[in-house]
Amino acid sequence: MPFQLPELPFDRNALDPVMSGETLDYHHGKHHKAYVDKLNGFLTEGKARETNLVEVVRQAHQSGDKKVFNNAAQIWNHSFFWQCLAPADGQQPTGKLKDLIAESFGGTDALLAKLKDESVNHFSNGWSWLVLNRGKLEVTSLHDADTPIVYDGMQPLLTLDLWEHAYYIDYRNERPRYAESVLGKIINWDFVARNLDGDGLSRADQEPATAREAETA
Incomplete structure (x- = not known):
């Protein structure tokens, strides 16, 4: 298959009780996998051989190919999401990230409150995001x-x-409790801080299997 389901960066039960192993079985093992399987079914062999995941997303968006875009984007979004999580260990933003949060929101608690509010009030399905936009932190949802x-x-x-x-x-159906629990307990702030280098897109990207095989041949 051209694209693959990435492994989780933690053990199945590592996020309990905030996120259960059963949730990961379904969310990662079935939903995320289904996006991978569907995308591989849509792509031609030649296109898959030449194009990485990020470019598949961008090309599908530009051409209006909703089937390819929806599945490719969901693969990337999920792959990025898993890396945003880590077992609860009292982790907090530090260094440059902490300073930017203080400058933009007044502190971590205020940021988390804004992220929760954005997540709870986002209508229907989607994703809430903390992004860096021209050097300034912003909270949004898509x-x-x-x-x-x-x-x-x-x-x-x-x-x-x-x-x-x-x-x-x-x-x-308690999205507010979910958002508060995840944001307050299992965010991988080290990963968030690394993304300040502007290379976050690549951290959830992947080359198609045919390209990987050619490199190792």
Whole structure:
């Protein structure tokens, strides 16, 4: 298959009780995998051989190919999301990230409150984001599979999945409790800080399998 389901960066039960192993079984093992399987079915062999995931997303967006865009963007969004999470260990923003948060929002608590508010009030499915836009931190949200990949100046730092499959097993319909628990307890702030270098897109990108095989041949 041209593209693959990436491994989770933590053990199945590492995020308990904020995010259960059962949720990960379905969210990663079924929903995320389904996007990979569908995209591989849509792409031609030649296109898959030559184009990485980020470029597939951008080309599909430009051409209006909604089927390819939705599945490719969801692969990237999810791959980025998993890296935004880490087992609860009291982690907090530090260094340059902490300073930017203080400058833009007044402190971490204020940022988390704004992210929660954006997540709770976002209508229907989508993603809430912390982005760096021309040197300034901003909180926003995008609908369905929409992604920072296709917007100039929107450098992704952190995202929260707002689709119901992300939280229904553990929180039923309580999106506010889900958002508060994840944002307050299991964010990988080290990963968020690394994305200040503007290279966040590449951290969830992947080459098609045919390109990887050619490099190792």
